[in-house]
Amino acid sequence: MEGTVVTACLEKMKHVKTEHGEMLTKPFLELCKTILPVVDKFGVAMTIVKSDIGGNISRLENNYLSDPDKFKYLYTFVQVEIQSKTAKGSSSCTNGLLWLTRGMDFIVELLRNFVAHQDWSMSQACSDSYQKTIKKWHGWIASYSFTMSIKLAPERKKFLDVIAGSGDIYADMERFCAEFGPLLLDNHKFLASVGLDDMKAA
Secondary structure, three states: OOOOOOHHHHHHHOOOEOOOOOEEHHHHHHHHHHHHHHHHOOHHHHHHHHHHHHHHHHHHHHHHHHOOOOOOEOOHHHHHHHHOOOOOOOOOHHHHHHHHHHHHHHHHHHHHHHHHOOOOOHHHHHHHHHHHOOHHHOOHHHHHHHHHHHOOOOOHHHHHHHHHOOOOHHHHHHHHHHHHHHHHHHHHHHHHHOOOOOOOOO
């Protein structure tokens, strides 16, 4: 493997916005897809996260493919659904974008923890990231499932060895968090501007 598992994500990040700063749908979803192999390396511990992220990518991608010109920009999904009063539905693209962003928040926070707290165990890093990102939006069943699944996470060193490849994994993770974090923040700011950033899990 050339570089680390994260290297491909860094490459895709360059193409997510237009020169005017608009978020493009296809490049954003492609970027999210390149993060799935990182999630994959957690094994069964991240089955819930992976299926959630994958499902939300598919939902947005299917809608994008129905009219690529219309949905060229990521936030068009939300604007269209606000007009049709369907944005708050559990199967809406707005909901998909919100939960995809939250899932990615968790991944960014987790990688940030790996860099900042190199003495932490995997479950410590996972639990802290979950508390800071998704937990407040989950009901108790989802929260319990997540907490139990974290216990199945691989040993930290084993995980990092697998994703490191031939690159500098800590440098790549640090750059990934520094560059992807602001993109996710843009999503939250937009969703908050239309009053749709605080929807809880159904």
